[in-house]
Each structure stands twice: as C-alpha cells, then as structure tokens.
Amino acid sequence: MTGSAMRRLTTDILILGAGGAGLFAALHAHAANPSLSITIAVKGLLGKCGCTRMVQGGYNAALASGDSVERHFMDTIEGGAWLPDQDLAWILVNGAIERIHELENELGCFFDRNPDGTIHQKAFAGQTFDRTVHKGDLTGIEIVNRLAEQVWARGIHRLEEHRALEFIKSADGSALAGVLLVDIRTGEYVYVEAKAVLLSTGGGPTMYKYHTPSGDKSCDGLAMALSAGLPLRDLEMVQFHPTGLLAGEYTRMTGTVLEEGLRGAGGYLLDGGGERFMQKYDARGERATRDIVSRAIYAEMRAGNTSPHGGAWLSMAHLGADNVRRQFKGMVERCADCGFDLAGGRVEVVPTAHYMMGGVEFADDCSTELRGLFVAGEDSGGVHGANRLGGNGVANSTVFGGIAGDAMAGWVAREGTLHSAAEQMIEAAIKRSDRPLHAGEAVDLEAIRDRLYATMWDDAGIVRDAASLDRADASLAALSAELEQGTLPHGARDRAFNLAWHDWLNLRNLMTVSRSIVQAAKAREDSRGAHFRADFPKSSDLRTSVYTRIRRKDNDFACDTVPVRFTRVRPGESLLALAPGRN
Numbered sequence: 001m002t003g004s005a006m007r008r009l010t011t012d013i014l015i016l017g018a019g020g021a022g023l024f025a026a027l028h029a030h031a032a033n034p035s036l037s038i039t040i041a042v043k044g045l046l047g048k049c050g051c052t053r054m055v056q057g058g059y060n061a062a063l064a065s066g067d068s069v070e071r072h073f074m075d076t077i078e079g080g081a082w083l084p085d086q087d088l089a090w091i092l093v094n095g096a097i098e099r100i101h102e103l104e105n106e107l108g109c110f111f112d113r114n115p116d117g118t119i120h121q122k123a124f125a126g127q128t129f130d131r132t133v134h135k136g137d138l139t140g141i142e143i144v145n146r147l148a149e150q151v152w153a154r155g156i157h158r159l160e161e162h163r164a165l166e167f168i169k170s171a172d173g174s175a176l177a178g179v180l181l182v183d184i185r186t187g188e189y190v191y192v193e194a195k196a197v198l199l200s201t202g203g204g205p206t207m208y209k210y211h212t213p214s215g216d217k218s219c220d221g222l223a224m225a226l227s228a229g230l231p232l233r234d235l236e237m238v239q240f241h242p243t244g245l246l247a248g249e250y251t252r253m254t255g256t257v258l259e260e261g262l263r264g265a266g267g268y269l270l271d272g273g274g275e276r277f278m279q280k281y282d283a284r285g286e287r288a289t290r291d292i293v294s295r296a297i298y299a300e301m302r303a304g305n306t307s308p309h310g311g312a313w314l315s316m317a318h319l320g321a322d323n324v325r326r327q328f329k330g331m332v333e334r335c336a337d338c339g340f341d342l343a344g345g346r347v348e349v350v351p352t353a354h355y356m357m358g359g360v361e362f363a364d365d366c367s368t369e370l371r372g373l374f375v376a377g378e379d380s381g382g383v384h385g386a387n388r389l390g391g392n393g394v395a396n397s398t399v400f401g402g403i404a405g406d407a408m409a410g411w412v413a414r415e416g417t418l419h420s421a422a423e424q425m426i427e428a429a430i431k432r433s434d435r436p437l438h439a440g441e442a443v444d445l446e447a448i449r450d451r452l453y454a455t456m457w458d459d460a461g462i463v464r465d466a467a468s469l470d471r472a473d474a475s476l477a478a479l480s481a482e483l484e485q486g487t488l489p490h491g492a493r494d495r496a497f498n499l500a501w502h503d504w505l506n507l508r509n510l511m512t513v514s515r516s517i518v519q520a521a522k523a524r525e526d527s528r529g530a531h532f533r534a535d536f537p538k539s540s541d542l543r544t545s546v547y548t549r550i551r552r553k554d555n556d557f558a559c560d561t562v563p564v565r566f567t568r569v570r571p572g573e574s575l576l577a578l579a580p581g582r583n
C-alpha cells in the first residue's frame with residue numbers, strides 16, 4: 001500500500017504538538033473564542049507524550065517575598081550569557097507568575113506548599129533565589145494531566161498519532177496554507193488547511209549519544225521550519241544536563257535525567273577516586289550553571305578520572321538518607337530500578353543532551369516570518385540565549401503557549417483566511433516522505449543512528465573546535481546521503497504503523513538539524529554558555545554580542561550573525577541596581 005490516498009480537513013487553528021506549549025495554546029485560543037474550531041495534531045497520545053510530562057524539578061516564578069521579576073530576569077540574562085532577547089525574557093519572567101496562578105486556580109494543579117500555606121520553592125542551579133515551584137519531583141505529570149483534562153473537557157479536536165511532515169504554503173507562496181501530516185496508525189496522508197498554525201513540537205536534541213528527551217522527539221518542527229525557509233537562531237546552543245543516569249549501554253534509562261534539585265539541595269559530584277572536583281572549575285561548586293558543570297564532568301572524563309562506566313558519581317548520602325528519600329522520592333525510586341541507592345549511596349552520572357536553546361525566530365506575539373505560522377515552546381529561539389536555567393523551560397512553553405493561543409484567536413478574527421494550497425507542494429512533500437518506501441538497497445537504520453550519535457557527541461558536543469566541526473560536517477553529509485539513497489530494511493513498504501519508516505523520517509529530521517547545529521557552531525568563534533570552542537575558549541566582548549541566524553537554502557545552509565539588542569539592560573549593568581528596593 002504505497003499509493004498516496006489523502007484525507008483533507010479544515011480547521012481555524014491547527015496546533016502541532018501537545019506539550020505545555022500546545023496544550024496551553026489550545027486552552028487560551030478556546031477561552032478567547034469558544035466558537036473557533038481548534039485541532040491539536042500530535043505524534044503521540046495527548047497527555048502521554050513530549051517532554052513537559054517529563055519535567056521533574058519544576059517551574060521558575062518569582063513569587064516569594066524577597067524575590068522579584070527583576071532578579072529572575074537578571075538570572076535569565078546572565079545565565080544566557082547576554083544572548084537572550086531581553087523583551088522575550090521579560091515576558092517570560094512576568095508571565096510565569098501569571099501562569100502559576102492560572103495552573104493552580106483555574107486548571108487544578110496542586111504544587112507543594114510550606115507549612116504556612118505559601119507555595120514551596122526550591123533551589124535550582126544558576127539562580128540567586130530559590131524560586132522553583134514543584135510537585136515533588138514529578139511536576140510535569142501534574143501539569144500535563146491537568147492541562148489534558150481541560151482540553152478533553154472543551155471539545156477541542158484531536159488528531160492523535162498524527163505526525164506533521166511539512167508546511168504547505170499558499171499558491172502564491174506568501175502565507176501558510178496548511179500542514180501535511182500522516183496518520184501513523186493507517187499510514188494515510190492528511191492535509192489540514194488552517195487559518196493559523198502553531199508549531200510546538202518541542203525541539204529535543206536526540207541526535208546525541210546520551211540524551212534526555214522523550215522518544216517521540218526528533219526535531220521534526222525545527223526541520224520543517226528549516227525546509228520552509230524560516231530563520232532559526234542560536235542553534236549551536238545545545239544544553240547538556242550534567243547528571244544523566246549512567247546505567248550501562250543496554251538500557252534506555254542511560255541518559256535520563258537526575259534533576260538539578262539534587263545538586264541544588266547540596267549533592268556532591270565525585271570523581272572516580274571519590275573526590276569532589278567542582279571547586280576546581282567554579283566557586284559555586286556543584287551549583288554552578290549546567291554548562292559549567294557539564295564541561296567539568298567531561299574534562300574529568302577525558303582525564304580518565306571516571307566511575308566504572310566512564311562518568312562521575314553523584315552523592316547525596318551526607319544529606320541524610322531519610323531526608324533524601326522524602327525530598328526526592330521519584331528520583332530515589334528511578335535509581336533503585338537501575339540498581340543504585342541514591343539516598344544512602346552514590347549514583348553514576350554523565351552529561352546528557354537535554355534542551356535546545358535555539359529555535360525559530362519569533363515576535364512577542366509568537367508570530368513568525370511566515371504569515372499564519374506561530375511558534376512557542378522549545379521550537380522557538382531567543383528566550384534563553386546561550387543557556388537555559390533549570391525551571392525556565394516549562395515556564396517558557398506555558399507562558400508563550402498561552403500567548404500564542406491568545407494571539408492566534410485574535411489573528412483569525414482580524415485577518416485569518418483559508419488559502420488555497422500550492423498543490424504541487426503537497427505532491428512533492430508526499431514524494432519526499434514516500435522516498436524510502438520504494439525499491440532499492442536496504443539501509444541499516446541502527447548503524448546510521450549510532451554513527452549520528454557518535455558524530456554529534458564526539459565532534460559537535462560539549463567541547464568543539466574547527467577541526468572537530470569539519471569532521472562532523474563531512475560525516476553528516478555522508479550519513480545524510482546514505483539515508484536518502486537507501487530504502488527501508490526487510491522490504492517494509494506498507495505505511496500503516498510502519499515504525500521503520502518513522503525511524504527513517506526521524507533520522508532525516510535529526511540529520512537536517514544536526515547539520516544546522518554544526519554550521520552555527522562553526523560560525524560562533526567564541527565560547528558562550530553551552531557553546532564551548534576549545535580553539536576560542538574565551539567569550540568575546542559581551543557588549544558586542546551577536547547571535548547566529550541560520551536558514552536552509554536548497555540542500556545547503558546560510559548562517560550569519562546578528563547583533564544582540566540590549567533593550568532593557570546592558571552588560572555590566574543590573575536591573576536590580578536600576579530598581580533599588582525591588583531586589
């Protein structure tokens with residue numbers, strides 16, 4: 001069944017992805033205008049997929065007395081090494097307070113509380129105030145379950161296990177007309193025309209050997225945006241979480257994250273000989289930002305000072321086993337499943353690719369360069385700059401998801417129209433997706449994936465230089481060609497629930513985005529936040545900061561640099577000093 005039968009659907013608003021960004025957008029658009037037809041298309045099952053559900057640590061919001069939005073803002077800007085778009089970061093820190101109240105008071109979330117009834121906020125690395133709101137260490141499940149229930153209750157249309165493949169522009173190319181998807185269960189192509197579309201498929205650097213994001217993430221949205229010619233910024237900025245579980249080669253648990261709160265609460269990192277080493281790298285020790293801690297562990301790994309599986313030890317025992325068990329129940333159980341005693345012993349960890357700070361450039365109403373296309377959450381770029389603070393990820397997706405929902409409802413009322421699609425674009429997109437279903441030489445997808453992992457980890461990972469990036473470039477070009485020319489193994493030609501085909505599509509998207517990461521990393525000849533160039537180990541002058549902007553041009557990429565606009569505060573200044581008494 002390789003024929004290309006296609007279903008056609010029409011909706012006012014199409015939302016791609018059902019994480020914090022997609023679900024919030026749906027709820028806000030519905031609240032703004034309940035008569036709108038809103039459709040969520042999601043690769044997995046609504047409420048059960050994506051990274052928002054995996055959020056452990058929590059959600060940053062400046063709620064407590066003594067904290068302030070200015071302080072949260074300065075932590076975000078300094079953590080982001082002065083690359084964030086300051087207006088977007090300002091929206092984030094203000095919007096996070098509003099969203100936490102909305103989550104509790106309107107949507108039914110329960111977060112942990114202090115004995116006096118105020119919301120409990122815990123320490124996260126890289127922050128000058130304990131501002132991370134949480135529900136134990138399983139915060140994402142609380143948020144996504146409540147959001148999903150609310151979406152179900154509102155009659156919002158759902159296309160579950162539907163994978164978005166490509167954006168389809170209007171016949172004159174001036175606007176977005178719709179999106180081509182495939183129904184994973186039946187293999188049928190589905191073209192959804194919409195007045196407004198939200199891209200919220202959630203990035204996710206799963207092209208690295210060790211990574212944390214959910215299995216449904218393969219940078220699909222970023223690859224779609226690149227194919228549509230949109231500008232993406234900061235793609236070299238891939239965040240490695242310092243403490244991925246290292247449980248051996250043959251378990252999917254390896255790479256999953258042990259949350260930042262463990263170091264925030266006073267956990268130690270030890271080398272293979274059992275010695276603490278973080279003080280050698282940063283005065284804040286284990287509470288330094290993620291980039292610094294990841295590089296420190298990586299340096300110890302390269303020096304051979306490792307735990308048995310080649311990582312470092314995370315040790316919590318000195319904080320009291322009962323205390324650790326009480327505070328980090330989920331983490332203790334997860335480690336026990338893999339044979340480690342987190343509460344009373346120590347656990348092997350390795351830096352693991354966690355988050356992409358880069359993404360599609362967008363305006364403060366979440367609109368993009370392509371008329372009718374909006375973006376929110378991890379698919380968007382500019383809020384975090386060179387480094388994302390723990391707790392700012394889910395804040396970002398929910399704050400901007402809500403804004404996108406409001407903005408799309410307004411846009412549809414003001415200027416939203418259905419555009420006729422460029423039919424030849426749909427046909428070409430189907431042809432591209434069908435490519436590996438045709439006869440030819442079978443390709444070994446596992447082998448390609450392993451080579452992709454190794455390339456990105458070794459040559460475009462925590463430490464890079466010009467030579468390693470050139471190697472990565474060449475290797476990715478060869479791997480992409482191999483993938484493009486091959487067909488699926490075992491004669492798998494049927495599109496219905498064809499996981500090998502989806503693997504192929506995943507790899508193609510990962511390859512496209514990996515190539516852009518490498519191009520952006522080449523263009524940034526300094527070290528900033530998550531991006532460390534061994535051949536340019538120092539940060540360039542913060543006052544003349546630039547960010548990278550990449551676009552796809554046919555099968556190539558064009559990358560340039562754009563000056564950062566310091567719209568609220570300049571390097572060397574602080575909003576805390578400018579707003580005395582509000583610290």
Ligand SMILES: Cc1cc2nc3c(=O)[nH]c(=O)nc-3n(C[C@H](O)[C@H](O)[C@H](O)COP(=O)(O)OP(=O)(O)OC[C@H]3O[C@@H](n4cnc5c(N)ncnc54)[C@H](O)[C@@H]3O)c2cc1C
Pocket residue numbers: 016017018019020021022041042043044049050051052053054055056057058059060162163164165200201202203212213214216217218220221256257259354355376377378379390391392393394395397
């Ligand atoms: C293990 C882990 C722990 C984390 N802990 C924290 C934390 O403590 N605090 C914090 O602030 N942040 C944390 N983060 C980051 C946080 O999860 C993300 O920043 C945020 O949730 C991203 O939200 P999103 O809506 O953009 O994407 P997601 O929540 O990932 O949702 C993406 C959605 O898009 C769907 N999708 C993907 N591709 C397609 C496609 N082709 N077509 C249709 N649908 C598609 C997915 O199925 C999913 O539904 C953590 C991340 C991980 C992986």
